[in-house]
Amino acid sequence: MGRIMISVKNMGFGLMVAALALPLVATPAMAQGRDPAYAAARAAGQVGEMPTGFLGIVGSPTPDLKRMVDDINIRRKAVYAERAPGQHATLEQYAFTIGCQLIAQTLPGEKYQSPEGQWLIRGNGAATRDARCPA
Template sequence: MNLTKTAVLALGLFLALPALAITLNEARSQGLVGEANSGYIAIVDQSSQELKQLVSEVNTKRKREYAAIAKRNNIDIAQVAARAAEKLEARVKPGEYYQDTLGRWVRK
């Protein structure tokens, strides 16, 4: 009986773990991540494995998109990322973080 309860509890926790994952918008609004001056997302404070994974996933997708844009326009990916950084900074909502040109985190 005790083994059955443990197995059911373990299964429930296993199925619930994906639901506990933080989203990019949640991480932004909580001040955990911000828009870096590089065109990518970065951890502002209090790193965790979950945040590292989120940042990695978002940045991988951004890099793929930046590379496609760079290839279409025959320009360097760094130019695309720099332009994206400007646009992303302009879209930061009040209370969220972005990195200024000196690398300092600023709360909008």
């Protein structure tokens, strides 16, 4: 299993994370990727990755979409809470680092949230990420 070393500068809410070793295959998005409803919502631009490491709803949600996104985010938060202490990071720091990775992994045509909070559509180039994200 490959690992990537990541550094995150002070994010304004705590200690600096010097280096996080995160398994590339164990991202919180892994389980959602197999869910047809999630895949359909992502392809339709109804949901997108946020810098916070959580999934966001683009536009007005239906009750089913809100329920799905809430469920995914609850599962992501549980994973972050479990893994953050082992990386000597707060939940927020760990989630931010994962958010950087998830935004970088978006595919052309998928939506993601810019550091300024605007929903963008990924083009063929690199996604616009927070300056604190590792390269």
